[in-house]
Amino acid sequence: MRSIYKCVICGSYTEDTVHCGVQTKLLLNGKLRSRLSHLMTYLLRHNPGAVNLSMDREGWVGIDELVNALRSRWDPKALSWLTKEHVIAVALLDPKGRFEIRNGMIRARYGHSKSLNVDIKYEVDSKVKTLYHGTTKEALVRIMREGIKPMNRKYVHLVLDPRDAYEVAIRHGNDVVILVVNADCLRKGGQQVLIATDRIRLVHYVPPQCIESVMNPRN
Known part of the structure; x- marks a missing residue:
């Protein structure tokens, strides 16, 4: 996957090295982006219980809760760098629109396992x-x-x-x-x-x- 950058002028997340006419700041390289995207997909679509996430009937999980769970229960050493901003940037720039963010919450838009019993109103x-x-x-x-x-x-x-x-x-x-x-x-x-x-x-x-x-x- 391509790296994610942040515009130093407007604060937007982008895959471009230049935004608003100036050099952007690297937020997440492609390798880490891919790894985080796969982790988010796995937990939000298939197994939130792997890190004891509290998922509601419509598939929503608190972003802060997700970040804390990944840092403390998934791989504390390897994910010590992870912040809320990284999760938001990956979600917003996902090429297939896999994720949705609303009011400090995040969910997978589609692809859920039957076992989760998630009911999204499409x-x-x-x-x-x-x-x-x-x-x-x-x-x-x-x-x-x-x-x-x-x-x-x-x-x-x-x-x-x-x-x-x-x-x-x-x-x-x-x-x-x-x-x-x-x-x-x-x-x-x-x-x-x-x-x-x-x-x-x-x-x-x-x-x-x-x-x-x-x-x-x-x-």
Whole structure:
């Protein structure tokens, strides 16, 4: 990941070395940013109990509590540098909008494990027509028979851009395909298409008949 800098004029967090016409100050290098982002994702999506975080029904955790938990209970020596500002900067600049901050609280916007029983009220998307889901060719036969299931997560994640679907799929193998999903088909089946971020939509399940086609990204 790219390093995070802070503007010495306006105080904004940025990935650029120049802001407001002047040199910015390094806040977090790319390696530490990546490590902190993965830790935040793991705790806020899957296992807040690993550091005894108090998460409410909507997935919110106090930022101060998160920082203190990471510094005192996760890895005190390795994370002695961590401050509230680092957590806020990582959240605000996350390229996929994984995190949301409000009134001193932070949560993951999507991707929660079913076991957390988190219930976030998402806005409904009634307009989008086509969505995409990346997967491996190895999983394709099963998906075309059984549909796309959320597995151990609360929702199936779909995206608006096939390039984002490819980026997700390639993490699981080199031989990948992009599934084209008909959003109106999902709605006709009684499902709501939920807005997680400006790039990601959530549904409970994608039945095989709502998969319009399979794209080979290498063609």
